[in-house]
Amino acid sequence: MYCQLMTRGDEPDRGQSQTGRETVEPPDWFVKQANVTDSAVYDRFEREWPDCWCEAAELLDWEKPFETVLRGTDGPPFEWFPDGRLNAAYNCLDRHLPERKNQLALVWEGHLGESRTYTYLELYREVNAFAAALRDRGVGPDDVVTLYLPMVPELPVAMLACARLGVPHNVVFAGFSADALATRMERAESEYLITCDGYYRRGSAVAQKNKADNARITVDHDVSVVVLDRLGRDVHLGDDYVDYHDLLAAHEGAEVEPVSQAADDPLFRIYTSGTTGQPKAVTHTTGGYLAHVAWTARSVLDIKPEDTYWCSADIGWITGHSYIVYGPLALGTTTVLYNGTADHPEKDRLWELIEKYAVDVFYTAPTAVRAFMKWGEQYPEQHDLSSLRLLGTVGEPMDAHAWEWYREHIGGGECPVVDTWWQTETGAILVSTLPGVDEMKPGAAGTPLPGIEASVVTRSGATAEPNTAGELVVTRPWPGMPRALLDRTGWGSAPDSAEEWRYYPEDSVSVDADGYITFLGRIDDAINVAGRRFSTKELESTVAGVTGVAEAAVVGADDETTGTAVYVFASPEDGYAERELQAAIEDAIVNAIGGIARPKEVVFTPDLPKTRSGKVMRRLLTSVANDEDLGDTSALRNPEILGEIQSTTRRK
Numbered sequence: 001m002y003c004q005l006m007t008r009g010d011e012p013d014r015g016q017s018q019t020g021r022e023t024v025e026p027p028d029w030f031v032k033q034a035n036v037t038d039s040a041v042y043d044r045f046e047r048e049w050p051d052c053w054c055e056a057a058e059l060l061d062w063e064k065p066f067e068t069v070l071r072g073t074d075g076p077p078f079e080w081f082p083d084g085r086l087n088a089a090y091n092c093l094d095r096h097l098p099e100r101k102n103q104l105a106l107v108w109e110g111h112l113g114e115s116r117t118y119t120y121l122e123l124y125r126e127v128n129a130f131a132a133a134l135r136d137r138g139v140g141p142d143d144v145v146t147l148y149l150p151m152v153p154e155l156p157v158a159m160l161a162c163a164r165l166g167v168p169h170n171v172v173f174a175g176f177s178a179d180a181l182a183t184r185m186e187r188a189e190s191e192y193l194i195t196c197d198g199y200y201r202r203g204s205a206v207a208q209k210n211k212a213d214n215a216r217i218t219v220d221h222d223v224s225v226v227v228l229d230r231l232g233r234d235v236h237l238g239d240d241y242v243d244y245h246d247l248l249a250a251h252e253g254a255e256v257e258p259v260s261q262a263a264d265d266p267l268f269r270i271y272t273s274g275t276t277g278q279p280k281a282v283t284h285t286t287g288g289y290l291a292h293v294a295w296t297a298r299s300v301l302d303i304k305p306e307d308t309y310w311c312s313a314d315i316g317w318i319t320g321h322s323y324i325v326y327g328p329l330a331l332g333t334t335t336v337l338y339n340g341t342a343d344h345p346e347k348d349r350l351w352e353l354i355e356k357y358a359v360d361v362f363y364t365a366p367t368a369v370r371a372f373m374k375w376g377e378q379y380p381e382q383h384d385l386s387s388l389r390l391l392g393t394v395g396e397p398m399d400a401h402a403w404e405w406y407r408e409h410i411g412g413g414e415c416p417v418v419d420t421w422w423q424t425e426t427g428a429i430l431v432s433t434l435p436g437v438d439e440m441k442p443g444a445a446g447t448p449l450p451g452i453e454a455s456v457v458t459r460s461g462a463t464a465e466p467n468t469a470g471e472l473v474v475t476r477p478w479p480g481m482p483r484a485l486l487d488r489t490g491w492g493s494a495p496d497s498a499e500e501w502r503y504y505p506e507d508s509v510s511v512d513a514d515g516y517i518t519f520l521g522r523i524d525d526a527i528n529v530a531g532r533r534f535s536t537k538e539l540e541s542t543v544a545g546v547t548g549v550a551e552a553a554v555v556g557a558d559d560e561t562t563g564t565a566v567y568v569f570a571s572p573e574d575g576y577a578e579r580e581l582q583a584a585i586e587d588a589i590v591n592a593i594g595g596i597a598r599p600k601e602v603v604f605t606p607d608l609p610k611t612r613s614g615k616v617m618r619r620l621l622t623s624v625a626n627d628e629d630l631g632d633t634s635a636l637r638n639p640e641i642l643g644e645i646q647s648t649t650r651r652k
Helices: 028-033 039-046 049-059 090-091 094-100 120-138 154-165 178-188 209-220 242-249 287-299 316-331 349-357 368-373 402-409 483-488 536-544 578-592 618-623 640-649
Strands: 102-107 115-119 146-147 169-171 192-196 199-201 205-208 222-226 241-243 264-275 281-286 306-309 332-337 361-364 390-393 417-419 454-457 470-474 507-511 517-522 526-529 532-535 549-557 561-574 601-604
Touching: 049 287, 090 094, 090 316, 094 120, 102 120, 115 120, 120 154, 120 242, 146 154, 146 178, 154 192, 154 264, 154 402, 169 178, 178 209, 178 264, 178 281, 178 578, 192 209, 192 287, 199 241, 209 222, 222 242, 241 242, 264 316, 281 287, 281 483, 287 316, 306 316, 306 349, 306 532, 316 332, 332 349, 368 402, 368 561, 390 402, 402 417, 417 526, 454 507, 470 507, 507 578, 526 549, 526 561, 532 536, 536 549, 536 561, 536 578, 549 618, 561 618, 601 640, 618 640
Parallel strands: 102 332, 146 169, 146 192, 169 264, 192 222, 222 241, 306 332, 306 361, 361 390, 390 417, 561 601
Antiparallel strands: 102 115, 199 205, 264 281, 454 470, 507 517, 526 532, 549 561
């Protein structure tokens, strides 16, 4: 049996939560100006589903209008807005020109204090020029273009140029290693790469082209490369490399007609690490995805065309795709890009920028909020943050203490805070509060959004009791769902009937009597570091490949800054020095995965805790890393090893 969570119309009287958790009302001044203020939206979406999603689709301009909202209501495959045709770049640029050609579309702040702005007209012109350049380089509809760039304006330019041509883009996070880039290019069969010579991080130059060169050598097919000059140094490009600015100059003034795309044509591909240890391809389609991100950007993040909006994520991750590029630009707002860190050159850097650009809406990760708390409120107090109207969080669960600090010290005790849940796989927000409608509960994300149906079940499939841990299940399709869920071709396989169809996000949750969901963490063996998910199997394979390591186990442990930190437990072979092995392990992880996965601790032990059948008990290692009670250890064949591991960990 599956229990549908409460809809808005089913909720009990508001005020004190039934579980005792205090609720926070959105202030009157916010409700009066909010994009969505009518609580009947929940009932309307439920009553009119799936036609209710016309409200999302109507935020876009369609070259050919759709006649049906959802085909496949009786079971997969699902088709959102079938027969409709549109172009994502047109919706983000062209249609805004009559009213907003001189309005800022992008505001960019660089690591060294440099800045650049693009009006909608200027962005339109550069996107057209680069689209013409890509077309002349041979890029066609059957290609995939890989983008390996830091947070620079040329990244959204390249994304929109690809969208204009009807060519899927494949953005790879700039911090990933050469091997990680090569793997993603190989799996995408991508023959085109856009990268740069390097970029600055914490004042030091990162040689990006060197990583790109190594990846190019690794892949089995030829790769044509465009290189953006970011460091201002003489860089030998070599054969089949071309300079970005030279291409742009050669195609200045070009106009490329936006390619008409079917609603279910792919817009982009992005890779996320799964529990198999291999990157998992997620392909999002043009119509359903764009409608969903536009609707949630408007309804949950309350974005308006006149706003200056800032999402502090990296475009290399899905958050940046959805809520830096496509969602805000589809709504015609001004979106901020920042190529830098929160504490460089000083710990007030973000607050300095919010003041400088009079940011209205700020969307960041709980990891960042916990870092802000650690540094102290004196840093935001140095700046005028009164322009802020709404705060949001994304990427991992937000605890009540951090939520309250965020609202008090960044939002002036007034701004609503939306704690949003979604995934690379979902494309857009599925669980949150509507800030102009719902009360907030610090520590709880909220209810499923209008039109979203979800349940909480136990491992056996039974209904989970209120306020007890269960598993989240999404029980009805949504517009932003990816190709694999639409057509059941991969990890999104499902039963044949709509009544039985469901998607398991693999998140542990609890739900209270009001229907508010609290996210507790992942139920699989992946590690979520600062909102970025890594497979423990991939990490363990990397560590085990280091010469001198006999076996290894990798777990995640609580960390006040990143939310979760990587802990490596390794058994060395005889004759190898631990200090040298530690350096080799850290280097192997950074080279294979990227610096973001660098372990917080590497603990050496003569053996790992194992059951009598030889299975490594990672649960116990997680308890050791968190300095928690170990619980029942009777199943171990070597319980004595735990004491030794605990002693080693505590000495560190």
